[in-house]
Amino acid sequence: MVVNVKLMSLFAKYLKDYPDGKISLGGTATVRTLAESLDLPIKRVKIITVNGKQETLDKSLSDGDLVYIFPPAIGGG
Amino acid sequence: MSMEDKNASDESFRLEEFFVNPGLDVISIKEVEDISQKTGIPLRRVECFALGKGVIPIRYQRNIGTFGVDGQIKLLESTVIVIGLGGLGGSILEQIARAGFGTIIGVDPDVFDQSNLNRQLLSTEQTIGQEKVAAAQRRVHEINSAVCFTGHVCKLQDLPDDLWQAADMVFDCLDNIPDRLILADKCARADCPLIHGAIAGWYAEVGVVWPDSKMLETYYQGQTEGIEKELGTPASTAMMTASIMAAKAGQILAGGDLSKESKMHVFNLLDNEWQIITMEKDNHE
Numbered sequence: 045m046v047v048n049v050k051l052m053s054l055f056a057k058y059l060k061d062y063p064d065g066k067i068s069l070g071g072t073a074t075v076r077t078l079a080e081s082l083d084l085p086i087k088r089v090k091i092i093t094v095n096g097k098q099e100t101l102d103k104s105l106s107d108g109d110l111v112y113i114f115p116p117a118i119g120g121g
Numbered sequence: 122m123s124m125e126d127k128n129a130s131d132e133s134f135r136l137e138e139f140f141v142n143p144g145l146d147v148i149s150i151k152e153v154e155d156i157s158q159k160t161g162i163p164l165r166r167v168e169c170f171a172l173g174k175g176v177i178p179i180r181y182q183r184n185i186g187t188f189g190v191d192g193q194i195k196l197l198e199s200t201v202i203v204i205g206l207g208g209l210g211g212s213i214l215e216q217i218a219r220a221g222f223g224t225i226i227g228v229d230p231d232v233f234d235q236s237n238l239n240r241q242l243l244s245t246e247q248t249i250g251q252e253k254v255a256a257a258q259r260r261v262h263e264i265n266s267a268v269c270f271t272g273h274v275c276k277l278q279d280l281p282d283d284l285w286q287a288a289d290m291v292f293d294c295l296d297n298i299p300d301r302l303i304l305a306d307k308c309a310r311a312d313c314p315l316i317h318g319a320i321a322g323w324y325a326e327v328g329v330v331w332p333d334s335k336m337l338e339t340y341y342q343g344q345t346e347g348i349e350k351e352l353g354t355p356a357s358t359a360m361m362t363a364s365i366m367a368a369k370a371g372q373i374l375a376g377g378d379l380s381k382e383s384k385m386h387v388f389n390l391l392d393n394e395w396q397i398i399t400m401e402k403d404n405h406e
Binding site for chain 2: 050052053054056088090091093096097098100112114115116117118119120121
């Protein structure tokens with residue numbers, strides 16, 4: 045399957061080898077599988093959406109899913 | 122008739138004579154002040170009465186097309202709490218005082234330091250070392266003397282309980298997750314909507330948090346650290362985030378947004394990207 049991936053802000057560097065954001069994953073895959081394949085720091089991967097809905101690392105992925113992974117921002121300015 | 126209704130009725134009776142001229146469609150700051158002085162009725166309530174008669178205070182003339190006359194009255198009658206008067210809170214204060222949010226409670230335990238100058242609207246070289254609350258009080262009075270501002274130099278945990286009950290809206294301009302979660306809990310208990318904002322570099326988020334949503338708890342997923350220490354907090358992101366927060370509050374309080382949907386807006390000014398995450402109440406429970 046192929047999923048579309050967007051990594052926001054500090055996480056964007058983990059997608060530098062995939063300029064179109066399309067990631068091929070074999071067999072059954074979850075967000076965790078995806079994050080590991082991109083070498084993302086798993087402990088910091090908490091805020092995830094799949095097709096616009098907030099999900100966790102254990103969410104199963106399907107072909108064509110749109111996955112966003114957001115780093116936490118907590119500054120009050 | 123309750124005492125409150127009787128007072129409102131007395132007030133209306135005393136104000137009526139100033140609005141008998143049928144040609145009157147706008148009213149200046151000076152005219153509002155004169156009426157307030159003659160009647161002893163606060164400026165804000167004179168403005169509300171004028172609006173009710175279709176007489177627009179000139180200071181709000183450019184608001185009316187956006188909020189409507191009824192919306193402007195609702196803003197003037199609203200009570201909001203701004204928790205944190207730094208980069209987000211200072212810019213929000215500037216906007217909501219101009220918009221005419223009638224009663225504003227500002228809360229911050231800190232004084233300004235030099236590292237605030239790059240983004241915090243209330244900080245100047247002259248206010249370094251001064252309490253943020255004092256600068257906020259001065260600024261609100263300079264912008265809109267009809268607004269009632271009360272400052273509290275303390276942490277949110279030390280605010281009196283009755284203040285939460287009085288609030289129609291609270292702004293979360295804090296800088297750490299544990300305090301943000303305490304604030305969300307206080308708002309939920311007071312059945313009060315919360316407008317949350319946080320920034321890091323060009324990246325930021327604005328949450329519209331309705332009382333029963335547990336949205337921040339769900340969103341942060343147990344995290345306690347953010348990325349702003351690495352990316353900094355530039356003025357452009359702080360002020361844009363504050364603008365979105367003030368806009369969302371104005372839309373809700375003026376009655377233009379009745380959806381009551383808890384949403385997180387996440388945007389990145391570097392990539393021109395804006396995502397909206399709709400939070401479901403029972404997500405991940």
